[in-house]
Amino acid sequence: MSIYAVKPGWWNTPVHREEKIWIGVALVWCIAITLIMPVWHVVGDQNSSQEYYRISGDNYAALTDAFIEQYKVGEVQGIAVVAPPPGSDIFLRGAQWQWDPILKLTQGATYRLHLGSVDMVHAISIFPININFEVVPGYDYVLTITPTSAGEFRVICNEFCGIGHHGMIGKLIVDPA
Template sequence: MSIVSPEKGWYSEPLDKEEKVWVAIALAWCLLTFFLMPVWHVVGKQNPSSESYRVDPVKFNEIATAFTEKYKVGEENGIPIVHPPAGSDVFVVAGGYQWRPILELEKGKEYRIHLSSLDFQHGFSLVSPKFVMNYMVLPGYDYVIKVTPTEAGTYSIICNEFCGMGHHIMIGKLIVK
């Protein structure tokens, strides 16, 4: 890039043939990638739903606690395991270096997972051998993701946003049956 302005009236110069071709290629590529964004949002089926709400962390914790008590079917290392009805709203709380509760979902059924944090910003990272799904979890916000598990198994949920001294032990679990 030149440090001086171009000569006056430079835009009156006609474009070269090669220049026209390169501008056309660049424009076509821009348009292709631009329109691929909404297309992939539908076709890819892996994008966030972008559904979120403002919520008091205390209120969200009350809902999550009521949800956990309602559908609790067991416990693992002090973390409750819940088996919510297929197609229902489920609530996961991040806080105190834990993901609570452990969800037990049914294969092929759609769920609305509500994520929120009680303390700091966390990263909800659902890990499987085939893919990793990442979502931001913020205190004061309810982030909703629609999930339809397609393969049975036990999946790990790790925190991928450094949240403090216990960040490395913040490992949750999601079971699909």
């Protein structure tokens, strides 16, 4: 009975065979699901980034502004559209409650995508392919990305960042190669 004190000697009660098998199988499975994380860093195509730098919001904003000025090709809804060359460093800025600029990328090319916030904690969710990363003020988070499918994507903020949070929706364009 689990509600009464147990008499000395309980430690020496043998464990049933079935229970031992269950624990053994569970342990093997536990070790397997733990190892999948480091193993995937070697064999997998999609992993989280380990590259990040500390940066102030002002400095991140300045970097993004310079990037926009260099590669701007147009404007949609008052947000700059930027077409950087393959292989370049590209910047996405989160601010209450807008993502800018609109990035225009090329399918199959590789970029170094910088994510940063100038105010609150935000998070990007690339819709509809469901890739999600946290965007934290004070950090320049660098993801090396290669868009594998062309089309127009949405950049949804999915970390609560104030009452206007749900309106924080940006756009990402990938042109076919």
